[in-house]
Amino acid sequence: MTILTLVRHGETDWNLDGRIQGSTDIPLNDTGRRQARAAGAALRSTLDADAPVVVVSSDLSRAAETADLIAAELGAATPARYPGVREKAYGEAEGMSVVDFRKRWGDGTTTVVPGAETGDEVRDRALESLREIIQHARNATAPAEPALVVVSHGALIREVIRAATDGDHPRPGDRLPNGSAHTFLIDGDRLRLVSYEGAAIS
Numbered sequence: 001m002t003i004l005t006l007v008r009h010g011e012t013d014w015n016l017d018g019r020i021q022g023s024t025d026i027p028l029n030d031t032g033r034r035q036a037r038a039a040g041a042a043l044r045s046t047l048d049a050d051a052p053v054v055v056v057s058s059d060l061s062r063a064a065e066t067a068d069l070i071a072a073e074l075g076a077a078t079p080a081r082y083p084g085v086r087e088k089a090y091g092e093a094e095g096m097s098v099v100d101f102r103k104r105w106g107d108g109t110t111t112v113v114p115g116a117e118t119g120d121e122v123r124d125r126a127l128e129s130l131r132e133i134i135q136h137a138r139n140a141t142a143p144a145e146p147a148l149v150v151v152s153h154g155a156l157i158r159e160v161i162r163a164a165t166d167g168d169h170p171r172p173g174d175r176l177p178n179g180s181a182h183t184f185l186i187d188g189d190r191l192r193l194v195s196y197e198g199a200a201i202s
Contacts, residue, residue, distance in 0.1 A: 002134055002186040003051070003194075005043065006160060007151045009066040010035035011178040018098045021153075022090035022116075027061045035179030036066040040073025043181065047074070047147040054137040055079045057151035058086040066179075067151040079151070080136070084129025087153035088122045091115025123159035126152075127191075130160070134186055157182055164193040 010032025014021045028036065047053060053074050057067030059081040067079040092114045093101050105111040112118075117125075130150070137146040154176050161169050164184060170176065174197070182196035 002138065002145050003048065003147055004130070004134065004184040004186050004191075005047075005147075005149045006157045006182045006184070007039055007043075007066065007070065007149060008154050008157055008176050008178055008180050008182075009057075009060075009063040009151055010039075010069075012062050014095075015178060020090050020093050020096050020098065020101060021062075022087055022094040023060070024094050025060050025062075028065050032062065032066070032178060033069060036069035037073060039066070039179045039181060040070035043070065043149060044074055047149075051147040052141040052144050053149065054140060054146045055149045055151070056082055056085075056133055056137075058153060058156075059083045060086050060153070063151045063153060067149075070149060070151065074149075076149075082129050082133055082150075084125055084132065085150060085152040085156060088119075088155040088159075089115070089117045091117075119159055119162075122156055123163050126156050126160050127163060130191075131189075160184075160191075161193055161196060164191045169193060169196065 010028045012026040012032055013029050014026045053076040055067050055071040055076045056079050057063040064081060071079050090113060093116060105113055133150060137148045157176055158170055161182060180197055183194040185192045185194055
């Protein structure tokens with residue numbers, strides 16, 4: 001069994017301004033760097049001290065820098081980058097404020113945004129990429145099971161949580177803060193959510 005921790009990248013100026021980033025490559029701001037270091041320190045106290053740590057990220061700079069800072073805190077190797085765990089592409093909505101998005105498309109659950117990925121597409125892409133990442137991490141640390149940390153993005157992490165809980169989580173109104181960690185147990189092909197935002201899953 002492998003413990004997988006998905007971490008949302010630290011804050012960017014677009015996060016601060018309430019703008020939709022999607023696949024647009026926006027760097028961390030100073031708050032985001034502090035959040036990344038704090039996430040790494042928190043993981044250092046919660047990960048299995050006897051397990052080899054593998055940190056990877058999406059290839060977008062906000063996730064990549066977050067992963068680099070976390071890896072430094074954990075004494076892990078330089079993180080590999082995987083485009084398959086980058087954020088949902090929001091098409092014409094990228095760069096818009098959340099307020100303007102809702103005025104035009106509502107909450108986005110029933111309206112198709114031109115050029116945007118669907119939730120199903122994001123989930124399928126994420127799960128396929130995570131299978132690849134998990135296999136690479138296991139190969140790198142065999143025969144030991146790795147403590148695997150994947151730095152990704154809010155919408156993608158939400159889709160993975162939904163897949164692991166048959167849609168029970170995240171609950172309505174839940175948000176995944178920048179720098180937050182979400183823990184899963186990987187047993188064969190089965191993905192089970194253990195905790196998110198510090199809340200244990202029954």
